[in-house]
Amino acid sequence: MTTRAGIKAERISKALDGLPVLDDVSLDVEPSQVHALIGLNGAGKTTLMRILLGMLKPDRGSVMLAGSPVSGAGALPWSRVGQMLETPFAYPELSARENVYSSARLHGMDRKTADVSTGHALAALGLDQYAAKRTGTLSLGNRQRVGLAAALVHAPNVIVLDEPTNSLDPRGVLVLRRLLRDACRDRRAAVLVSSHHLDEVARMADRISVLHRGRIIGTLLPGTADLERRFFDLVLESDVQGQEQ
Ligand SMILES: Nc1ncnc2c1ncn2[C@@H]1O[C@H](COP(=O)(O)OP(=O)(O)OP(=O)(O)O)[C@@H](O)[C@H]1O
Numbered sequence: 001m002t003t004r005a006g007i008k009a010e011r012i013s014k015a016l017d018g019l020p021v022l023d024d025v026s027l028d029v030e031p032s033q034v035h036a037l038i039g040l041n042g043a044g045k046t047t048l049m050r051i052l053l054g055m056l057k058p059d060r061g062s063v064m065l066a067g068s069p070v071s072g073a074g075a076l077p078w079s080r081v082g083q084m085l086e087t088p089f090a091y092p093e094l095s096a097r098e099n100v101y102s103s104a105r106l107h108g109m110d111r112k113t114a115d116v117s118t119g120h121a122l123a124a125l126g127l128d129q130y131a132a133k134r135t136g137t138l139s140l141g142n143r144q145r146v147g148l149a150a151a152l153v154h155a156p157n158v159i160v161l162d163e164p165t166n167s168l169d170p171r172g173v174l175v176l177r178r179l180l181r182d183a184c185r186d187r188r189a190a191v192l193v194s195s196h197h198l199d200e201v202a203r204m205a206d207r208i209s210v211l212h213r214g215r216i217i218g219t220l221l222p223g224t225a226d227l228e229r230r231f232f233d234l235v236l237e238s239d240v241q242g243q244e245q
Helices: 045-052 075-079 096-106 111-124 140-152 170-187 198-204 227-244
Strands: 007-016 019-029 033-038 060-065 081-084 158-161 190-195 207-212 215-220
Touching (some): 007 045, 019 033, 019 045, 019 060, 019 190, 033 170, 033 198, 045 060, 045 190, 075 081, 081 140, 096 111, 111 140, 140 170, 170 190, 170 198, 198 227, 207 227, 215 227
Parallel strands (some): 033 190, 081 158, 158 190
Antiparallel strands (some): 007 060, 207 215
């Protein structure tokens, strides 16, 4: 299996506590695309993202990430990856600036470049006035913005964000959408975002994959009308098929 960039997951299965959570999931997140993963609570989105990022080992299947098998990826591929899963990257006792700068350095940027990039990332996420504040004292939405700044500061080519708009206000959602679009256009980034919000996803994504009960049950076209109805049609169809088997 070869891929030059992006994420390619093939036939991933995983059980947790003896229960199947992912069943034969394949997913291609291509360069220059925002790929959305949608599914109901408990569908397996976070588990899949953890496997894609090498945080959890699949029982079966394989993942290529930024051109390398995720199981043996060295520092170079990881320096090209930006991610935010569940809790945003943020040491509460450090300032917003220190958190974002740390992420830049951990992803291999030299001090000067990290310093400049940190300034840009904070400004892009509207965090200038909070830069010196301890992250633990910030509002939930602003902590999420710090997490996003930390995920994007090093201009990654592969971006994985788990429910990145959860605590964002409408302006934050617009900002994130623009940043992800810019990343796709300017550096051919491959972007995977999970979400429950179909309307947001429809405006942000080029492709939408639907995960239900640990299986990819179909895709949706972002531009089509009645996205919500189509989503529930897919879910219902899959549940009916499951009952018949
Ligand atoms: N560490 C764990 N041990 C046992 N079961 C787990 C563990 N983590 C997740 N699960 C189970 O796996 C299933 C999928 O969980 P996951 O968090 O991946 O779903 P999700 O689609 O991200 O859900 P949500 O939208 O609610 O965040 C759930 O049934 C969950 O209870």
